[in-house]
Amino acid sequence: MSIPVLHGAPYSVYVRIARLAFEEKGVAYELRPVDIFAAGGPPPGYERLQPFGRIPALEHGDFRLYETDAIVRYLDEAFPGPALSPEAPRERARMTQVMRILDNYGYPSLVWGVFVREAGSEADRDPVRLAAAIEPARRCLAVLEELLAGPFFLGERLSLADLHAAPMLTYLALAPTGRRLLEARPGLSAWLTRMAGRPSLAATRFPAEG
Ligand SMILES: N[C@@H](CCC(=O)N[C@@H](CS)C(=O)NCC(=O)O)C(=O)O
Structure with a gap:
């Protein structure tokens, strides 16, 4: 499967949370720039990835996901690497x-x-x-x-x-x-x-x- 794509900007708190999960898991990913505060707003079509106009949004093959909590839990469970969630x-x-x-x-x-x-x-x-x-x-x-x-x-x-x-x-x-x-x-x-x-x-x- 293709490497996961994270849409967002490096200044964003929530994008960084998702990036930290990738980094800690040791999973390669692409950060595809979306500047949510750009004068003209997010790029056309971005609402298909995040209908509320926020960053980040994730694409992994044909799987699309938004809300950072859902993204990091998916990364934690779908990829190898150190577990970032406890069992108890x-x-x-x-x-x-x-x-x-x-x-x-x-x-x-x-x-x-x-x-x-x-x-x-x-x-x-x-x-x-x-x-x-x-x-x-x-x-x-x-x-x-x-x-x-x-x-x-x-x-x-x-x-x-x-x-x-x-x-x-x-x-x-x-x-x-x-x-x-x-x-x-x-x-x-x-x-x-x-x-x-x-x-x-x-x-x-x-x-x-x-
Ligand atoms: N509930 C969203 C929140 C994401 C969020 O608020 N991102 C900020 C950047 S850190 C954003 O897109 N802000 C744009 C805005 O408020 O219009 C999530 O967990 O992904």
């Missing part, structure tokens, strides 16, 4: 819980609320919205640190929960306010340093990381 029901549930916390509370506060409003493009910066995001971001970091069960979210082994969190916290750390919030969470800061040292993170750096 409670651990699986915990992993899903961390991922949903990140989607529902982390992405809006850490990425859009703090990073974009403080360190995003000139047009996106907004001190009022930044101020409003600080408490939700602080709460999110507190909860995440509490859930950290060892060197990784689930303890000794890397899982999809770590791959979901790393891009969001990487963006957070690029903003001065985000750095301060993270410094108040030494466990989470140490986790982020550990994650940043992985080859998968090095291979998928955001353009904003320089």
Whole structure:
């Protein structure tokens, strides 16, 4: 079968989550550029891959899939390489819980609320919205640190929960306010340093990381 194609852009949190899964599994893939924020919108026909106009979208042979959670679970189960999901029901549930916390509370506060409003493009910066995001971001970091069960979210082994969190916290750390919030969470800061040292993170750096 042809190699999987991931449609998206290197600046995207969710595209990076999917790329991290490819990298950690050791699976070759093609990143096909889709700039969702381009002036004219996504390329014509993209709605057949992602009807909600978001990135990423996956094509693997004749199989098409969107929603990052579905994509990374498919990659984990359909390809050889280290397992990124635990077997035990409670651990699986915990992993899903961390991922949903990140989607529902982390992405809006850490990425859009703090990073974009403080360190995003000139047009996106907004001190009022930044101020409003600080408490939700602080709460999110507190909860995440509490859930950290060892060197990784689930303890000794890397899982999809770590791959979901790393891009969001990487963006957070690029903003001065985000750095301060993270410094108040030494466990989470140490986790982020550990994650940043992985080859998968090095291979998928955001353009904003320089
Ligand atoms: N629920 C989607 C979310 C994907 C998402 O929000 N991607 C962002 C980029 S990180 C996007 O496409 N944003 C475009 C927009 O908000 O219009 C998923 O899990 O794949």
